[in-house]
Amino acid sequence: MQTLSTPLTSPVASRYSTDGTIHRRKTRPVAVGDVTIGGSNPVVVQSMINEDTLDIAGSVAGIRRLHEIGCEIVRVTVPSMAHAIALAEIKHKLIATYRPVPLVADVHHNGMKIALEVAKHVDKVRINPGLYVFEKPKSDRTEYTDSEFGDIGDKIRETLEPLVVSLRNQGKAMRIGVNHGSLAERMLFTYGDTPEGMVESALEFIHICESLNFHNLVISMKASRVPVMLAAYRLMAERMDALGMEYPLHLGVTEAGDGEYGRIKSTAGIATLLAEGLGDTIRVSLTEAPEKEIPVCYSILQALGLRKTMVEYVACPSCGRTLFNLEEVLHKVRDATNHLTGLDIAVMGCIVNGPGEMADADYGYVGKQAGYISLYRGREEIKRVPEANGVEELINLIKTDGRWVDP
Structure with missing residues (x-):
């Protein structure tokens, strides 16, 4: 054996x-x-x-x-x-x-x-x-x-x-x-x-x-x-x-x-x-x-990582730990950013696996506490914002880094 x-x-x-x-x-x-x-x-x-x-x-x-x-x-x-x-x-x-x-x-x-x-x-x-x-x-x-x-x-x-x-x-x-x-x-x-x-x-x-x-x-x-x-x-x-x-x-x-x-x-x-x-x-x-x-x-x-022709979205499947409507938020994030070819963006429902699973992403959007979103640049947490402002603040972070282009 x-x-x-x-x-x-x-x-x-x-x-x-x-x-x-x-x-x-x-x-x-x-x-x-x-x-x-x-x-x-x-x-x-x-x-x-x-x-x-x-x-x-x-x-x-x-x-x-x-x-x-x-x-x-x-x-x-x-x-x-x-x-x-x-x-x-x-x-x-x-x-x-x-x-x-x-x-x-x-x-x-x-x-x-x-x-x-x-x-x-x-x-x-x-x-x-x-x-x-x-x-x-x-x-x-x-x-x-x-x-x-x-x-x-x-x-x-x-x-x-x-x-x-x-x-x-x-x-x-x-x-x-x-x-x-x-x-x-x-x-x-x-x-x-x-x-x-x-x-x-x-x-x-x-x-x-x-x-x-x-x-x-x-x-x-x-x-x-x-x-x-x-x-x-x-x-x-x-x-x-x-x-x-x-x-x-x-x-x-x-x-x-x-x-x-x-x-x-x-x-x-x-x-x-x-x-x-x-x-x-x-x-x-x-x-x-x-x-x-x-x-x-x-x-x-x-x-397969053989060509980079679109945004790569990393998203967890959702579970009882998820702190927001993951499917709905993923659609909002995608609608706002899917023209930014070459970026990796993670949308994770909770803190348990989020930072680890999204470690290779350029930006992360993580439900860390009820009603708030933690935004990451790579492995670094940049700021915590109200959930209602999460997508807008993600866009602002990308713009701050000079990686935003208008659709």
């Missing part, structure tokens, strides 16, 4: 950070327009418009809406050559009426010609290995011979090479985006519907890119089931580490749904991996307006 003095030396225990910080996996920087994924750069937030790319005005407006609320890279779907050509006009109008926005084009079934056209107009092309060279499954197939497997591999290289060369010569990027639900038939026959099959599918495309001296790659291993998604990304990272590859990872749970559960499901997958140090860019996929995805992304990154 393990005692408290037994050192934690097992391989599982040693994988995790125990110093209170997240140690991100080392990755190579990959530029996508004026945004860089990987390296020492912050985790990048992405989303995807739901307008038809043939609707040029609608697409420009959708891209702009996302970018203005903090989406750093925007993806558009390109199912046909007409859509690819439309992207040239979309990019032109964005620059003319707004500014350049890093764009990614989604290319699917047998997409070489489409990809070659769209590569002229976007900063990154996303391909799905299971669909890029699409083979209609044979209902009577029982196996793939080595020869058949190799022949398809040769066809993939032949089809992928022109796109790789184009992106390489233009200094642009590619996302190799594997989806659990669309693995190629030969991968399913060889590895089953498994994370291993997903990883092998990605590696096949990575090796082709590397053989052509192209390394501006981002990898994703999405699944709609969180445990499968977690396993696929972890295995991908392990395999890349073993092969000396440092490609950044794009995290996401595909088809997460909508509402509270869609947000929880996405957070369960994305935040778990980020906490383990995996992930350089994220997208929360919701069956809602794309604009609804961005706040979830930033909340995940804020909660």
